[in-house]
Amino acid sequence: xxxxxxxxxxxxxxxxxxxxxxxxxxxxxxxxxxxxxxxxxxxxxxxxxxxxxxxxxxxxxxxxxxxxxxxxxxxxxxxxxxxxxxxxxxxxxxxxxxxxxxxxxxxxxxxxx
Amino acid sequence: xxxxxxxxxxxxxxxxxxxxxxxxxxxxxxxxxxxxxxxxxxxxxxxxxxxxxxxxxxxxxxxxxxxxxxxxxxxxxxxxxxxxxxxxxxxxxxxxxxxxxxxxxxxxxxxxx
Numbered sequence: 431x432x433x434x435x436x437x438x439x440x441x442x443x444x445x446x447x448x449x450x451x452x453x454x455x456x457x458x459x460x461x462x463x464x465x466x467x468x469x470x471x472x473x474x475x476x477x478x479x480x481x482x483x484x485x486x487x488x489x490x491x492x493x494x495x496x497x498x499x500x501x502x503x504x505x506x507x508x509x510x511x512x513x514x515x516x517x518x519x520x521x522x523x524x525x526x527x528x529x530x531x532x533x534x535x536x537x538x539x540x541x542x543x
Numbered sequence: 544x545x546x547x548x549x550x551x552x553x554x555x556x557x558x559x560x561x562x563x564x565x566x567x568x569x570x571x572x573x574x575x576x577x578x579x580x581x582x583x584x585x586x587x588x589x590x591x592x593x594x595x596x597x598x599x600x601x602x603x604x605x606x607x608x609x610x611x612x613x614x615x616x617x618x619x620x621x622x623x624x625x626x627x628x629x630x631x632x633x634x635x636x637x638x639x640x641x642x643x644x645x646x647x648x649x650x651x652x653x654x655x656x
Contacts, residue, residue: 461642473587473631473646486643520586522644530575530635530642534586 432457434523434535442541448509451538453521455502459533461485461526462504464496467518467537479504480526508540516542546572549632549647558656562619566632569613572645576608576615579631581649587631591617622654 435454443449455462463486464476475488479498496506508515518539522532549566556562564578575594579587591606593599593615599606605618615634619626629649636643 463642463644465644465646472648473633475643475645478642480642488643518586524642526642530644531577531589531592532642532644533589534579537586 434521434533436521436535436538438538440539443511444543445511447511450505450507451519453504453535455523456533459523459525460502461524462498463522463532464506465520467520511542513542516540546645547632547634547647549650553651553653555653556622558622558624558654560622562622562652564617564630564650566615566647567613568634572634572636574635577633578606578617581629581631624654624656627652627654
């Protein structure tokens, strides 16, 4: 099975811009979770989608949003970028029912200048 | 108490030794537990999951869960230089949000040849 794919792998933006990141889960997986990883805060949960519905949400401002499509692919959007949004954004794929093992994609490295 | 806490390390062991990584958790994180390995510049890779009290072995890795004491550990036997990485402990939240993983800050392990 192919693994989790994320695009783009690297992104450079300036403050105030917005960005959209994409994630394709493992075939057959219906749950997609998004995490932000920074050196200071570590890995922090953003949100989780299952069957096109947001099922869980972390403690991030409303500038962070996401959605999931009927084919389970997911996008996350960050509006009005701030310098502190520079991070590695990771998408994780899971079957969505039963065990909660999550498998990560390679991540998108976002740099905000 | 933080939801998931790990020994901050770094931990250094000689090749062939046993590396012991520890993690404690709060009541809010009590369903399932996972150990991920993250090489520098890469995304986390799931290496072990454990759901019930006791030990679970997979090759050179043994995960231990003690729900009464609220700790999880990972033992790596016959450590190899290729085991040098950051190890992340994660727990899934109770109350139905079991696809929201809470991560510790990670322990950097160095295995010296």
